[in-house]
Amino acid sequence: MNILIIGTGYVGATTAMVFAESGWQVTGLDVDADKIERLRQGRLHFHEPGLEDLIAKHVHSGRLLFTTDKETAIAGHDVIFICVGTPSRPDGSADLRYIQQVAEDIGYLMNGYKLVVTKSTVPVGTQEQVKAWIEAAQRQPHPFDVASNPEFLREGKAVEDALQPDRIVIGTDSAKASEQLLTLYQSFQCPRIITTPRTAELIKYASNAFLATKISYMNELAKLCDEFKVNVNEVADGMGLDPRIGPSFLQAGLGYGGSCFPKDVSELVMTARAQAVQLHILEQVMEVNRIQPTYLLDKARSRLGDFANKNIAMLGLAFKPNTDDIREAPALRMIHQLLLEQANVRLFDPVATLPAHSSSYEAVTVCASVEEAIQNADAVILCTEWAAFGQLDWENLKGLLNQLNFFDGRNMMDARWMRGIGFYYQGIGND
The missing domain is CATH 3.40.50.720 (NAD(P)-binding Rossmann-like Domain)
Known part of the structure; x- marks a missing residue:
């Protein structure tokens, strides 16, 4: 499976590194051309110990690519991780505009089955919204699944947490999606929790709040x-x-x-x-x-x-x-x-x-x-x-x-x- 990571910030760049390090072919997609150019050179746009070296390693090996071409990227990948930001609105609620834009892009540009995985931290029920946004944007009725796979990274220790996670949480109602995600994470030795999308989304919030x-x-x-x-x-x-x-x-x-x-x-x-x-x-x-x-x-x-x-x-x-x-x-x-x-x-x-x-x-x-x-x-x-x-x-x-x-x-x-x-x-x- 070739993997597309949409959003190359802290979560996206770390996620791209993890899958490349695990042996998968990975592409990072972002609208920020300057950020993409830096990543193509193996350089990070933020400070995180050890991450830049691993990014550079896989860029140079060809296992990790970066692009701004969303049409080609979405069409050419069957597994897509959404890693864009979800900033807070002034009232403290989550702003999902970037999630919605990505979902609509996927729906409009998809050319066959896609497994869409939300890695960004999102409110309970977002998986259902993403599914609806994709369906509404489709030009043709292609099949797809949407799963939740929250990250549990500590800034300053992201490499350690990403390569040696204490658990992997997968939220999906689809046996096909579950099987694909378990295959992606097959090399990791840690507990795997397979649950509903809403439960997975709440596990992330509940963990950080605690x-x-x-x-x-x-x-x-x-x-x-x-x-x-x-x-x-x-x-x-x-x-x-x-x-x-x-x-x-x-x-x-x-x-x-x-x-x-x-x-x-x-x-x-x-x-x-x-x-x-x-x-x-x-x-x-x-x-x-x-x-x-x-x-x-x-x-x-x-x-x-x-x-x-x-x-x-x-x-x-x-x-x-x-x-x-x-x-x-x-x-x-x-x-x-x-x-x-x-x-x-x-x-x-x-x-x-x-x-x-x-x-x-x-x-x-x-x-x-x-x-x-x-x-x-x-x-x-x-x-x-x-x-x-x-x-x-x-x-x-x-x-x-x-x-x-x-x-x-x-x-x-x-x-x-x-x-x-x-x-x-x-x-x-x-x-």
Whole structure:
């Protein structure tokens, strides 16, 4: 089977790599000519460790091709994965315009049986909509199946998750579609769940919403830990040893961000509201996450008196390490507030950059190194736990600062050691 991947963003590029690595012939289709040209050269348009090397490997072998010619691509492939974006609308619901456009293109251009697989994260019931859009766009009545096959990728660890998945979820009512997808994934050693399309779609949302809930729960608990002078990291260690809880996603900090958790939690809440169901817990999860960055800013403001004309060094912009993704990054919200309060913000991130063509952050000084960012700083705020930040010699670097104030939004540093070398150190729940 030759595979067509429509959409070559984070999910699409990773999916293309996975199937090429598994021995299949794969073509990536996108309307963005610049993106396609980069991929044809084996270069990624985003940062994801290890992925570019594998893309380049299969481009050079000829197993992985890229094109902007949708007519030839759709006609020439029997298995088509939809990997386009599903951004949130202003009200928090999913915008399916790109899914609909792809479905209509497939319907209009198909020339025989097609297995259409939705890999994008979509609301419950989308598989049925995709089927209807394809049928309505057909010029001739060709047979097809539509299945759901959600992705479970972590940004920064997409290669590991893609090549060694912890489960494969396939949602389809078609025995033919199920058989084809199982064949595509035959080399993977992990549980396979064959279920209905609606169940598969909900598994994806429910998984991310539950992980977001764990994060917000620990962030709430961290505030109580501060009051009791208890270290939230030790509490998390004790909790995580219970196999019913596990250690993952128990790290307190500035809150979650990125392209998945904020969008998926919001869209699940809106999906429920459309069915007259209120998901009270998830509504509170979103609220806790919304206000979490202000918690550390309040501590910094209390220490400094105010931010006006203070030099604030921001370390980290990406919502997590090993990615350049700044969507819904807590650092952006903090920078916005600091600028409102007339602070002088100096920023360093080893990979991520501020939004292009945005006037909101023109007053931020973007620095080429940590040393440049912290020069004459009245406070350092660590927003992203890049490993390099923890490897720095802070005892020698402290001479660059105007005041030795360090606010650790990820509880990355050893509080006792930082205080021992002279810093006023404040994390989140780690006194």
